[in-house]
Amino acid sequence: MLNKYLKISLVQLIAADFIFLNAIFFVAGFQVRQYDLQEHDGANVFLIVSNISWAISLYITGVYTVNQHLSYERMARRTLRAVLLYLLALMMFLFLYGHLYSRFFVMMYCSLFIGYVAFSRAAFTWITNSILKSKEIERKMVILGYNDMSKKLADNLLAEKSNLRFEGYFEEYANVTELSYYPVIGNLRDCVPYAKAHNIREIYSTLSPEQHPYLYTLAYEAEQHFIHFRFVPDFRMFVNRQIYVDYFNNIPIISLRAEPLDDIANRIRKRLFDIVFASLVTIFLLSWLLPLLALLIRLESKGPVFFVQYRTGRNNRTFRCLKLRSMYVNGEANSKQATRNDKRFTRVGRILRKTNLDEMPQFLNVLTGDMSVVGPRPHMLKHTEEYSRIIQQYMIRHYLKPGITGWAQVNGFRGEITENSQLRKRVEHDIWYMEHWSVYLDLRIIFLTVANTIKGEKNAF
Incomplete structure (x- = not known):
């Protein structure tokens, strides 16, 4: 649900950018009143260059390539880069044809647009934060296994601003030898009954199916009750760095690094x-x-x-x-x-x-x-x-x-x-x-x- 909301919201945000980008052109021109923009020879050219510059800036900086683990800091940095690239492109155009336009008009136009971008992103952040905190889209989750990987997974998932709510671990009590920060709710066989009773939507397993064959039964039972079951493999014994997984005809292939230029x-x-x-x-x-x-x-x-x-x-x-x-x-x-x-x-x-x-x-x-x-x-x-x-x-x-x-x-x-x-x-x-x-x-x-x-x-x- 959150992914769907983000996609719709971001499309609306992009559309609003271009609507406002064109609207303030006439607002700034009306305020300047030094010439009639509709009769000005360079008006259409300026408007086209402005729209193309903003579109290219959004594409280059990837402002809207976000997922459900939304990072506002990353979005703010990318938005700032997009604005700087947009202004750079506009200044290059004005360097060649700036004599056609009033300096006050250009300054007002750019100021209004920058103000709109700052306001719209702040509003988007506030609205998204409010939705993330609402109970309607909250996704409760648990983790199978209590080990270094499960503790790291819990910390990373909760560090991101998302609608996840971590309930605790499921592990055989004999394997837990320390006081855990989050509760160890029960053993593996207690997992699905607990998930059904407490509206758990996702189960993450850091245990190996080869060592715990019962996990396959758990995964089947979870999906029968519309609970997402996810395996989290631990590759640290092979390589102590981030790895990347691609698929070739449903066969997983692990790479040691991402290479954007492979595309x-x-x-x-x-x-x-x-x-x-x-x-x-x-x-x-x-x-x-x-x-x-x-x-x-x-x-x-x-x-x-x-x-x-x-x-x-x-x-x-x-x-x-x-x-x-x-x-x-x-x-x-x-x-x-x-x-x-x-x-x-x-x-x-x-x-x-x-x-x-x-x-x-x-x-x-x-x-x-x-x-x-x-x-x-x-x-x-x-x-x-x-x-x-x-x-x-x-x-x-x-x-x-x-x-x-x-x-x-x-x-x-x-x-x-x-x-x-x-x-x-x-x-x-x-x-x-x-x-x-x-x-x-x-x-x-x-x-x-x-x-x-x-x-x-x-x-x-």
């Missing part, structure tokens, strides 16, 4: 983003910047403008990675990593590396499909072989296309690797990115990369 729709979404972003950079930046930098490089030292090096790409395939040459031509370029006071740097090269301009030709690698705008940074082949022997999980990062920038880099793990801990942290950040990828995360990393470049980084040399 072909997400891969297409990321590839389209790469093509659009790299094309814009190539047309508006590289078209004039590369010839200028090439001239400076050639004036200072002899040798090619581009430094082309084979590096490790997705699925351990090699590719030709493009960079602007920042060193004098030398025989150690493919075996020795750059150090802080490396004498091989040219004067122009030091500036290029400090500002990350030496990486700009890699947008061409993005267009050819060898790289992505955001992803794990590629290493030279010699280092890939060395690092894979040092860090057990190192090769996992090659499930993805390498990137021009990455989550590890914006968190300070870039440049020379002198300790195994530096490499380990870099790999951990790359794997975290792989498990949490989203378009919003890519945009955030790009923004942080630009911000770090402007303010300067101690590891950039």
